Amino acid sequence: MTGKILDQINDPQDLRKLSFEQLQELAAELRQFIIDIVATKEGHLGASLGVVELSIALHYIFNTPEDKLVWDVGHQAYGHKILTGRKDIFHTNRQLNGISGFPKRSESIYDTFGTGHSSTSISAALGMAIASRLQGNIERQHIAVIGDASIASGMAFEGLNHAGVSKANLLVILNDNAIGIDPSVGALKEYLTKARVGYKPTRDNIIEALNFNYFGPVDGHDLDSLLKVLGEMKQIEGPKFLHVITKKGKGLKKAEEDQVKYHAPGKFEPATGELLKYDTDGLPLKYQDVFGFSLVELAEKNEKIIGITPAMPTGSSLKYMMEAFPERAFDVGIAEQHAVTLSAGMATQGSVVFCAIYSTFLQRAYDQLIHDVALQNLPVIFCLDRAGLVGEDGATHHGVFDIAYARCIPNLIIVAPRNEVELRNLLYTAQLGLDNPIIIRYPRGRGVLKEWKQEFSEIEIGKAECLKEGSEIAVLSIGNMAEKVSEAIEKFQDGSKIAHFDMKFVKPLDEKLLQGVFKKFSKILTVEDGVEKGGFGSAILEYAAKARYKGEIEILGIPDEFIEQGNVVQLQEIAGINVEGIQLKFKSML
Structure with missing residues (x-):
């Protein structure tokens, strides 16, 4: 349920009509809305809770989407998405045919750049700023919010290095919460920690040394301070840097106390933050x-x-x-x-x-x-x-x-x-x-064996294995796709006609085994959970051409398109690499 203020917000123009007291109330409602949805639908929790006030302040002070706002890492952007017209569909976040868990240009004009990995925002926003200047748009603001430890990446410093001599109208906001998915590490983290505890790094300020106007640190949960400093910085030309201190998981006690677990906690009780219990006894290990x-x-x-x-x-x-x-x-x-x-x-x-x-x-x-x-x-x-x-x-x-x-x-x-x-x-x-x-x-998630801890034994490099003999079709699988293939053969009415080989190695291929397969079978199916273009199946085709194989080879894998979000079962069905999809290939080939 949304609150009475959040109910009125369909885009940032509505937000800018609110009084300061209403903005404070909106922050509480927005935080609770994120908690309520993620508790049942799952997703990234802690990072977005930490930037609720910052999200409101940015859209209040800046004229988005005319002013360009880039979130980095993108899993911080839940509040941003809710405030920019996606409140009513936010419950579809990360689900099949729903909205993305990250900013996505094709989803909204407010999502200026896709940021699913990290540390790209400064370079992207700088590119926008330089392009705007070349086009004569000197009033447009360009803001990069970089957080969850993304500032420590080399690419972030490549962007800072260029921006410092560019005179671009760029504001870099460091969302400093001292943690990514795990606690931050390294000398830069120690440097920023000094700022967090009250030491203002002026004489040896690494940011000012790169020709940025440095402001901060500012309490990222003090909405009044955020509004004032952003309003001031909006009037300053050239590259600017704002250091904002936030707490990941802010507003949910358990998320504040265990920031690693509550980065993406799964389902939980929204009132208490207590994680829902799942019976994993007897299940294979991840x-x-x-x-x-x-x-x-x-x-x-x-x-x-x-x-x-x-x-x-x-x-x-x-x-x-x-x-x-x-x-x-x-x-x-x-x-x-x-x-x-x-x-x-x-x-x-x-x-x-x-x-x-x-x-x-x-x-x-x-x-x-x-x-x-x-x-x-x-x-x-x-x-x-x-x-x-x-x-x-x-x-x-x-x-x-x-x-x-x-x-x-x-x-x-x-x-x-x-x-x-x-x-x-x-x-x-x-x-x-x-x-x-x-x-x-190897894949995400649980394996297939309960008795996984067996004595170690050496594996011969480049050696494949025949899992099942057959007479008409040879299936060559790689990795965990072997389980899907085995199940598909077992359930298939003509399964006795299908042989199955676990190739194990994409490189080097077991050429000796393949030569035997080429001699015996006139039809071959390759199955993989990677892209078909240039993948495992392509490797088999290349060797088959070299060996002058005259039979038919079909490739089953990820098609030549980007697969969006959904659970793994749904996505494997879409790609046709589930049990039913493999069986359809059997039917078409027999």
Whole structure:
């Protein structure tokens, strides 16, 4: 339920008609509205609760959408979305055919830039500001709100460096809550902490040294102070920087007390914040936890093992190694490029480096993957969590491109375990000492085996496995798609005609096995949870052409389009890689 003030707000023009007392009341109503919706529909909670007053103040002072406002990271923007015409459909947030959980240009004129990853706002807003000046629009304001630890990324400083000599009409607002998804780390965090506790960094102010007018720190929950300082800064030309102190989860006690858990808490009681209990007894463990626990086991016996993650110790479950071996596990902040090259540097000294990173975030370090790791053939072990379709976070977060973007890189091994035991054994194999870097990709969520903790055994690199014999069609699957294929064959009326091979390795392919498949079968189906263009199926087609295979090859994977948000079951159905979609392929091929 909306409150009586929020009921009147359909766009920021309505907001600007309110008195100061009404704005304060609106802040309370907006905060409660976010809590009530996210409690039942799920989503990112803490970050948006922390910027309620800032969201109101920005739309009150600035003439949005004429003035351009960029939110970074975009999961802070729930209040912004509600105030800009999406209040009545906010309950569809992150759901199939609903609004996105992040700003999205195609969704609203108030969403000036898509910000599903992090640290892009300063560069984007600067680009807008320079373009506006070139077009003769010198009055337009350009505001980048950068928060949840995004300021520590290298790209943010690249933007600051350029903006400082640009004379652009740019306002950078640092939403400083000392935490991303996990607590912030690094020297910059310590520098900002000094400002938070009252030390005003003037003589050695890093921001003023970059030619910005620095204001702050300001209490981000003091609406009166925010309105005054934003009103003043609006009149100042050139690059400006406002340091705002907020509390993530503000207004919900449990979210304030446990900011990591309440970043995206799932369903909870809106009145108390108490998380709803789910019976997980007997369910398989999450893949990320299998990785985390297995790495600790291996690190206990192999002192050369080091763990690195860019700001995802909880999400990747590297936190278990950080607890067990704090001197050998590192969270480097939102700095994927640094994480990859740091791993490479350690590998040159004989360290066995596990770089735990989400598939979609490795995209941000593509140059480092090629130049700093693969070109030098350094045996870094990349553990790519969230491979495949990840669900409600949508197009910005799906890990569907990794096979395609990594397969073209020389020296790089790419493998996808079909279950948790294979994941453990691949981790074990990798730390024994490989001559090449390796990508081990695995999905978000729970595995398929209850008895996952089995004795380690070595896996032969490039070796595929026949899971089922057949007579007419050979299905070649990769990773967790093996389970879907097996189920589809089991339920299919002509299942006896279908053979199934778990290829495991995208690179190197098991060419010996493929030669046998080519001789026996005139029809082949490849199944993957990555993009069809350039992915696993493409690799099979390339080898088939080289081997002069004359049969029919069909590829089943993610089509050549961006898949939006929805739960994984819905999205796999849309992509046609669910059990029913695989069976439809069987029917068309037989």
